[in-house]
Amino acid sequence: MPLPSQNRADLSAPSATRIQPVVVGSKDATVTVVDTILKPLSTIESAKRLAAYTAVDRHVKPEHIVIGIGSGSTVPYVVERIVQQGKEANKDRVFIPTGFQSKELIVSSNLNLGDVDQYPTIDVTLDGADEVDRDLNCIKGGGACHLREKVLAEAARTFILVADYRKNVEYLGTNFKPGVPIEVVPFAYAKVLQNLHHILGSPKATLRMAVAKAGPVVSDNGNFIIDAPFEREHMEKPYDIMARIKMLTGVVEVGLFCHMAQAAYFGNEDGSVTVKYHDGKVETVAPPA
Numbered sequence: 514m515p516l517p518s519q520n521r522a523d524l525s526a527p528s529a530t531r532i533q534p535v536v537v538g539s540k541d542a543t544v545t546v547v548d549t550i551l552k553p554l555s556t557i558e559s560a561k562r563l564a565a566y567t568a569v570d571r572h573v574k575p576e577h578i579v580i581g582i583g584s585g586s587t588v589p590y591v592v593e594r595i596v597q598q599g600k601e602a603n604k605d606r607v608f609i610p611t612g613f614q615s616k617e618l619i620v621s622s623n624l625n626l627g628d629v630d631q632y633p634t635i636d637v638t639l640d641g642a643d644e645v646d647r648d649l650n651c652i653k654g655g656g657a658c659h660l661r662e663k664v665l666a667e668a669a670r671t672f673i674l675v676a677d678y679r680k681n682v683e684y685l686g687t688n689f690k691p692g693v694p695i696e697v698v699p700f701a702y703a704k705v706l707q708n709l710h711h712i713l714g715s716p717k718a719t720l721r722m723a724v725a726k727a728g729p730v731v732s733d734n735g736n737f738i739i740d741a742p743f744e745r746e747h748m749e750k751p752y753d754i755m756a757r758i759k760m761l762t763g764v765v766e767v768g769l770f771c772h773m774a775q776a777a778y779f780g781n782e783d784g785s786v787t788v789k790y791h792d793g794k795v796e797t798v799a800p801p802a
């Protein structure tokens with residue numbers, strides 16, 4: 514997946530966004546991101562970019578050497594902002610991908626590629642989400658990447674979510690309707706589906722089918738994906754249903770990430786960014802002047 518273009522554009526463009534200069538650094542390793550003028554994007558893309566840039570500016574510091582790069586449509590802006598920190602800042606860093614998409618992003622951005630089996634402790638992982646609730650629980654796996662994403666989230670000292678305003682909800686399942694993504698080994702899928710329908714209370718759980726291929730979606734790990742919608746009562750405290758799904762034989766990983774993120778950044782339509790923290794605090798970062 515190509516990086517979004519660098520988007521240095523005409524200052525006179527009608528709704529050009531000015532991103533403030535960013536200085537990241539200590540006395541010995543100061544990295545200055547030059548004043549960047551960004552051409553207009555659609556409201557949603559602009560919101561994703563704002564969330565990603567704000568999160569990178571706050572959480573990717575010169576002392577961070579091992580960095581996890583998640584998946585989804587907001588993550589290219591994370592990588593874009595990291596690249597803007599400059600070659601010097603990135604020369605000794607190693608970037609760990611959560612799947613094919615992020616591996617391509619890292620390689621095409623000329624960043625150093627590593628893997629989590631070499632680096633089981635990660636300084637900071639930044640990732641997208643399908644939805645994030647008031648307690649920072651989230652649904653992930655809309656792109657079938659949640660197994661590797663959860664490994665990188667667990668490996669990270671700091672795990673940060675980035676998304677646009679549509680993903681910021683009180684309860685999971687509010688806007689994201691397909692349900693909880695569940696990665697299963699292929700030969701067990703029918704049995705897992707049966708258990709979801711009859712035991713765990715998700716009668717509409719279905720095997721995710723590919724769009725431009727006959728047959729099911731196959732994850733980067735060679736497994737199938739089931740999407741299991743649940744009623745609100747299960748989504749109010751999603752840890753319980755997550756644990757019950759995970760206990761089903763044949764389930765590899767569940768796309769419910771509970772009590773994992775330290776903060777979630779949501780770009781808003783008005784150019785502000787809402788930051789929700791794990792301790793319940795909520796901050797609004799005003800749009801750049």
Ligand SMILES: O=C[C@H](O)[C@H](O)[C@H](O)COP(=O)(O)O
Pocket residue numbers: 583584585586587588640641642643652653654655656657658659662
């Ligand atoms: O499997 C995919 C990942 O969990 C993504 O981070 C998630 O689906 C969000 O993706 P997007 O930003 O494209 O909606």
